[in-house]
Amino acid sequence: MSDVLLDHDQVRALLDEAGLTAWKVVENALERTFATEGWPTSLLLTNAIGYICEAAWHHADIHVSYNRVVVHLTTHSAGGITMKDVELARKIEEITMWRPAEGAALSGIQRPFVS
Numbered sequence: 001m002s003d004v005l006l007d008h009d010q011v012r013a014l015l016d017e018a019g020l021t022a023w024k025v026v027e028n029a030l031e032r033t034f035a036t037e038g039w040p041t042s043l044l045l046t047n048a049i050g051y052i053c054e055a056a057w058h059h060a061d062i063h064v065s066y067n068r069v070v071v072h073l074t075t076h077s078a079g080g081i082t083m084k085d086v087e088l089a090r091k092i093e094e095i096t097m098w099r100p101a102e103g104a105a106l107s108g109i110q111r112p113f114v115s
């Protein structure tokens, strides 16, 4: 069931419902471009996403540049976008965009870092 191909409208509706406004549908994949402060941050982000992918056992295609990281999610075995990609996009967004809440003991990074 989880390898059922989703059409463009279904994917867009799922992304909007999940608040994944930074994610686009391009050809047969979900695409998210992260802006980073520089090469070390690009590599840190890439490894964080890589960890989530391995834990999910569903792997992104990642293009790493000095000031951005572009993530593509597609289900290779199905030849397109499935719920696996939508669920993984949600988890990647949740973890990479997490920052401590206002008033938390943790200050959070006080630099642009990743967006």
Ligand SMILES: C[C@H](O)[C@H](O)[C@H]1CNC2=NC(N)=NC(=O)C2=N1
Binding pocket: 057, 058, 059, 060, 073, 074, 075, 076, 077, 078
């Ligand atoms: C060999 C293959 O990578 C594995 O069977 C799993 C793991 N990761 C995967 N990742 C993605 N994006 N699509 C797959 O079909 C897939 N299959």
